[in-house]
Amino acid sequence: MGAxxxxxxxxxxxxxxxxxxxxxxxxxxxxxxxxxxHIVPWAKVRTHEFKNLIALCPTCHARFDDPHGAIDRTAMRQYKANLNPLLIAASVGMPEQIGLLAAYQEFRMRFSSWITSELEHAAMKRKRRSSPEVVEEIRLKSIDCFAWALGATLDFQRVWENYDASGLAGAIFFHVAEWSDELAESPLPLPKIIARRDIMEEISEASSELHLAVCEAVGF
Ligand SMILES: [Zn+2]
Structure with missing residues (x-):
């Protein structure tokens, strides 16, 4: 008898x-x-847990539940990881979690700008008609973004010192650094590099793992 x-x-x-x-x-x-x-179906987990729940409109919900649908569970976990748990701590009164989540939020924002600026730089370098000044300006911007991401990683590791999340954040930093080196050095056209999904997948897996560790640690 199922409950x-x-x-x-x-x-x-x-x-x-x-x-x-x-x-x-x-x-x-x-x-x-x-x-x-439920990201993993209710029938399998038989429990309601924050880390496994996500808000979807009826159309996306149906697309996700459809076994032949285009949205798989890995993608859904990534969407979950892209949401902002800081909002919850602030609005449901969890003052002791706010410092931890603020460092996490800063970490995510800095990484997203870093990745965006590396992509911009790589795209600009490959355009035949880009002026060297513009390429240089974007290169400098991506160096700034790198430095900010490094700073955010160190801050995160200081605030999250006693948690597993600390090591995961460091791993993400190294994956993204590896990816951006490859982006900078590869002679291939940009779509070909982006099509090589291995590093991007590692980054995406590590970031959903980090998200789960953060949710667990703050008691969501
Ligand atoms: Zn939707």
Missing amino acids: KRPKVPSDLRRRVLIEAGHRCAIPTCRSTPVEIA
Whole structure:
């Protein structure tokens, strides 16, 4: 006899909704209204846990539940990792978690600007008509972004000193550094490098692992 599925408790439901800003968590969608979806299906986990729940609109929810659908679980975990848990701590009154989550948020923002600027730089270098001044300007910007990401990693590791998340953040830093070296040195056209998905996948896996470690540590 299977146990009956209980409702998602209202405070947990509220946290999941706040995390996604009450909109569909898929960044290109962001529709309303939203439903609470299980990343690993309820039938398998038989529990409602923050780290496994995500807000989706009915259309994206149906696409995700469709076994032949285009959205797989790895992608869904990445969407979850892209959401902002700092919002929840601030709005449901978890003052002791705010410092930890603020360092995490800063880490994510700095990495996203670093990756964006490396891509911009690589694209600009490969354009035949880019002026050397513009390429140089973007190169300097990506060096700044690298330095900020390094600073954010060190800050993160100081604040998260006693947690596993600290080591994971360091690993992400090294993966991204490796990826950006490859981007800078490779003579291949940009789409070919981006199509080599191995490093990007490692980065994406490490970042969802980090997200789960953060959620666990702050008690979500
Ligand atoms: Zn949607």
